[in-house]
Amino acid sequence: MAIMGGASQSLVSDAFISDLLDRVNIVSVIESRIGNQLKRNGANYKCCCPFHDEDTPSFVVNENKGIFTCFGGCDDGKAGNAINFVRKFENLGFVDAVKKLCEECGIEHPFGKEENLDPKAQLRKDILAALSDANVMYQGFLKDPQKQGEAVSYLKSRGIDGQVAKEFGLGVAPKEWAIVMKRLSRKHGADVLKEAGLLTEKNGKKFDMFRDRIMFPISDSRGRVIGFGGRKLDNESDAPKYINSPDTLVFRKSNELYNFDKAQNAGRKTGKLYIVEGYTDVIAHGQFGIKDTVAPLGTAFTDGQLEKVLSVTSEPVMCFDGDSAGRKAAWKAMNMALPHLNDGVRMKFLFYPEGHDPDTLLRSEGVDAYQARLETAMPLSQFVVTELTNRYGNNSPEAAASIAAEAADVISRMPHGVYREVMLKATAATIGLPEQRLIDAMLHQHPQAQIKPAHPIKGRPHPGVSPTRETTSMKGAQPKQSANTAPRGAHFTGGSMIPSMTPPKIGVAPRFQQFQQRYETEIKQLKETGDVEAFTRKAVITELKDNRGAVNARYLADNLTKTIQSFVGEESAKTMAPKIRDYTLTATEKFNKRLVELEKQSHSPSRNPSPSQGMGMGR
Numbered sequence: 001m002a003i004m005g006g007a008s009q010s011l012v013s014d015a016f017i018s019d020l021l022d023r024v025n026i027v028s029v030i031e032s033r034i035g036n037q038l039k040r041n042g043a044n045y046k047c048c049c050p051f052h053d054e055d056t057p058s059f060v061v062n063e064n065k066g067i068f069t070c071f072g073g074c075d076d077g078k079a080g081n082a083i084n085f086v087r088k089f090e091n092l093g094f095v096d097a098v099k100k101l102c103e104e105c106g107i108e109h110p111f112g113k114e115e116n117l118d119p120k121a122q123l124r125k126d127i128l129a130a131l132s133d134a135n136v137m138y139q140g141f142l143k144d145p146q147k148q149g150e151a152v153s154y155l156k157s158r159g160i161d162g163q164v165a166k167e168f169g170l171g172v173a174p175k176e177w178a179i180v181m182k183r184l185s186r187k188h189g190a191d192v193l194k195e196a197g198l199l200t201e202k203n204g205k206k207f208d209m210f211r212d213r214i215m216f217p218i219s220d221s222r223g224r225v226i227g228f229g230g231r232k233l234d235n236e237s238d239a240p241k242y243i244n245s246p247d248t249l250v251f252r253k254s255n256e257l258y259n260f261d262k263a264q265n266a267g268r269k270t271g272k273l274y275i276v277e278g279y280t281d282v283i284a285h286g287q288f289g290i291k292d293t294v295a296p297l298g299t300a301f302t303d304g305q306l307e308k309v310l311s312v313t314s315e316p317v318m319c320f321d322g323d324s325a326g327r328k329a330a331w332k333a334m335n336m337a338l339p340h341l342n343d344g345v346r347m348k349f350l351f352y353p354e355g356h357d358p359d360t361l362l363r364s365e366g367v368d369a370y371q372a373r374l375e376t377a378m379p380l381s382q383f384v385v386t387e388l389t390n391r392y393g394n395n396s397p398e399a400a401a402s403i404a405a406e407a408a409d410v411i412s413r414m415p416h417g418v419y420r421e422v423m424l425k426a427t428a429a430t431i432g433l434p435e436q437r438l439i440d441a442m443l444h445q446h447p448q449a450q451i452k453p454a455h456p457i458k459g460r461p462h463p464g465v466s467p468t469r470e471t472t473s474m475k476g477a478q479p480k481q482s483a484n485t486a487p488r489g490a491h492f493t494g495g496s497m498i499p500s501m502t503p504p505k506i507g508v509a510p511r512f513q514q515f516q517q518r519y520e521t522e523i524k525q526l527k528e529t530g531d532v533e534a535f536t537r538k539a540v541i542t543e544l545k546d547n548r549g550a551v552n553a554r555y556l557a558d559n560l561t562k563t564i565q566s567f568v569g570e571e572s573a574k575t576m577a578p579k580i581r582d583y584t585l586t587a588t589e590k591f592n593k594r595l596v597e598l599e600k601q602s603h604s605p606s607r608n609p610s611p612s613q614g615m616g617m618g619r
């Protein structure tokens with residue numbers, strides 16, 4: 001088949017280009033530019049040509065060959081590769097297109113350097129060859145009674161039969177020290193085997209990285225084995241239960257996902273991707289026909305992995321254990337994901353009942369019930385509010401205020417756009433607070449455009465209804481500015497009804513230093529007079545007003561106590577701590593009650609939230 005415009009340009013070696021084309025997935029390259037239009041068509045993908053107007057799809061992409069062809073007349077039906085596509089679609093020259101693709105797959109481009117050939121390209125190929133042979137070898141051992149050890153009985157105990165083992169390429173590393181060395185070093189050389197992460201070295205002696213373990217091959221998006229996960233077979237041994245290949249030239253644990261190569265195709269069909277905890281969860285799903293499933297490799301979910309997931313689907317479903325460790329992991333994953341949640345993305349969360357995993361559930365309740373369970377995955381807003389409600393309770397104004405402040409912090413870290421607005425509405429509705437409360441709390445976390453430096457305590461307008469709601473509209477909001485760089489005492493000039501300051505960011509950023517800066521004057525007084533009560537009163541009231549009640553009272557009390565400890569003394573802080581806490585909690589509660597009454601009075605009857613709607617979180 002004729003290929004358009006030869007890749008061989010004197011600027012860069014053919015070896016580099018062929019390595020680059022090896023690494024990129026043409027389907028991802030195209031989809032990242034035209035959206036999810038490509039539909040599976042036999043061995044190919046097909047859609048309407050992005051380069052000419054047509055109603056019947058004649059644009060065909062072959063993922064394995066890494067080429068696209070328009071059979072509707074473009075380029076006389078000549079095939080093109082990923083570089084050709086980027087050049088054509090983005091109207092770029094060869095060099096710029098190559099630079100762009102290099103950037104997208106995280107390698108350095110070769111231009112403007114003396115050495116324009118990737119010196120590692122050959123080693124990378126050698127490593128891949130060694131890993132491929134190792135994979136074949138480990139799979140063979142699983143069928144070899146001399147080598148399989150306890151592997152077969154372990155797999156059977158997990159309900160994994162020969163068919164499934166084959167589908168996932170499972171193998172076994174026997175209980176020997178140097179089988180890789182013995183069988184593969186003549187062909188590949190010990191150095192390459194070590195670079196591939198198959199051998200490890202201690203005291204100048206090389207021996208096998210994996211021994212007496214079930215082997216799970218990990219592949220790149222093109223299905224080439226780039227590393228392994230290994231689960232120990234001897235439960236008595238104190239070796240770690242799971243180990244992975246170390247990071248190598250071809251494998252970066254934090255960027256890879258187990259089963260991604262197969263799941264990406266399934267996920268493009270279903271429009272979903274399930275992210276489960278581990279290898280065996282992926283396999284359990286696979287056994288029951290849920291093929292669109294991946295897992296991180298024993299580490300927390302990273303943004304590199306999320307990027308991979310989002311290249312396949314806009315609806316990732318994160319599945320976690322229902323215990324507190326699982327919930328913590330989910331919260332962490334959510335925090336990592338926030339900045340990546342652009343429009344069109346709908347991240348969901350699913351928790352298994354405590355003590356269950358996909359395997360036990362699928363076996364006990366059957367695949368239909370399990371599928372129904374997957375369908376109930378929580379949208380992001382529900383997850384956030386549920387977690388915060390678990391944390392703070394749902395029956396006090398103080399809790400509502402804490403939840404609002406934290407939810408606002410979460411939303412403010414999402415990119416501006418429709419999803420963020422949807423999230424804002426849904427969250428407000430779920431908490432049972434007026435949306436404006438959340439918007440205000442968010443704006444307080446974004447000192448921006450309309451700020452003027454002023455001492456926050458003086459010249460405060462009366463807390464009434466905001467005269468200009470427009471200025472608090474989400475559309476006018478600017479990119480986020482870090483709370484830490486916020487001008488001290490900055491506040492909005494008419495956006496919200498009470499001038500704002502940075503509200504508490506619980507567990508997100510240490511705020512003690514800012515707190516000290518903000519109350520510089522008061523702290524000076526405190527040092528002179530030692531009047532702890534006056535200081536506490538002033539700070540609490542200021543915080544409540546500035547944040548329209550959205551204050552985490554416990555956190556605030558901690559900051560007050562710390563301040564007193566630093567400037568008055570340990571003894572005083574100790575005796576005052578319970579009083580400060582009581583005062584802060586009660587004041588916050590009172591303030592929020594009053595605020596609800598105020599809101600009630602100032603709204604027209606149709607928009608009028610009742611106090612119970614305003615603060616109620618019973619759900």
Ligand SMILES: [Zn+2]
Pocket residue numbers: 049050051052059070071072073074
């Ligand atoms: Zn065309």
